[in-house]
Amino acid sequence: MNGILISLEGPDGAGKTTVLQRILPELEKSRYEVLATREPGGVRVAEEIRKIILSTENTEIDSKTELMLFAAARRLHMQTKMLPALAAGKLVLVDRFIDSSVAYQGYGRALGVEPVNWLNEFATDGLKPDLTLYFDIDTDIALERIMRNRADELNRLDLERAEMHRKVRQGYLEIVQHDPERFVTIDASQDIDTVVADTLRAIKKRFFL
Ligand SMILES: Nc1ncnc2c1ncn2[C@@H]1O[C@H](COP(=O)(O)OP(=O)(O)O)[C@@H](O)[C@H]1O
Numbered sequence: 001m002n003g004i005l006i007s008l009e010g011p012d013g014a015g016k017t018t019v020l021q022r023i024l025p026e027l028e029k030s031r032y033e034v035l036a037t038r039e040p041g042g043v044r045v046a047e048e049i050r051k052i053i054l055s056t057e058n059t060e061i062d063s064k065t066e067l068m069l070f071a072a073a074r075r076l077h078m079q080t081k082m083l084p085a086l087a088a089g090k091l092v093l094v095d096r097f098i099d100s101s102v103a104y105q106g107y108g109r110a111l112g113v114e115p116v117n118w119l120n121e122f123a124t125d126g127l128k129p130d131l132t133l134y135f136d137i138d139t140d141i142a143l144e145r146i147m148r149n150r151a152d153e154l155n156r157l158d159l160e161r162a163e164m165h166r167k168v169r170q171g172y173l174e175i176v177q178h179d180p181e182r183f184v185t186i187d188a189s190q191d192i193d194t195v196v197a198d199t200l201r202a203i204k205k206r207f208f209l
């Protein structure tokens, strides 16, 4: 496997999806063929699982069920899309990956880090990103962005109480602290042009693009 795997992580509303779209044209100028994808989803059946997980109607999904649905979607997406792209030498950018489960289900849902790490390992056979960009933002600013800009498309997790979102951010901060080599923290509260520039700089520096 000689491609590069970069994951984008952070609380809802941090700006990951917006930044990803903005950096793609620049990365496509590099020597790498680029694949941008997302979790949960990225391939047909995983997108079906995504709909089940995120539907605001599915209130009976408990935390453990939710964790395992994310893991199932992750494995399928990895096996059928990410690994072939990495084997072909591509630069793969994934909007959320293993750390989202640790932050949201491990910390946010309080299932604990250990079972989530174990399930991640089982689902991915231990695949880890070469670099993880963590978009850090104050919970209130992130929630305000979502309410201001995306209020008409809120999903089941967006609707969780602010308390859960605070735990998610705290979780991310702890995850980053435990694995400083893999992570670069981006200050996502800055204006979008600055966030995009910081992100590109971090990627180019790490991989000499
Ligand atoms: N740096 C920024 N400053 C202000 N608003 C932003 C910034 N980045 C993204 N947004 C807006 O905030 C909302 C959430 O961004 P999004 O990219 O969907 O975040 P995420 O994918 O991390 O949940 C979007 O409406 C987007 O236009």
Ligand SMILES: Cc1cn([C@H]2C[C@H](O)[C@@H](COP(=O)(O)OP(=O)(O)O)O2)c(=O)[nH]c1=O
Residues within 6 Å of the ligand: 011, 012, 013, 016, 017, 039, 040, 054, 070, 095, 096, 097, 098, 100, 101, 102, 104, 105, 155, 157, 158
């Ligand atoms: C991949 C993954 C996502 N999630 C959550 C994070 C988001 O709230 C939601 C995905 O919805 P999405 O709309 O893609 O959120 P965002 O634009 O913020 O990335 O699923 C988990 O709780 N666990 C996971 O393992």
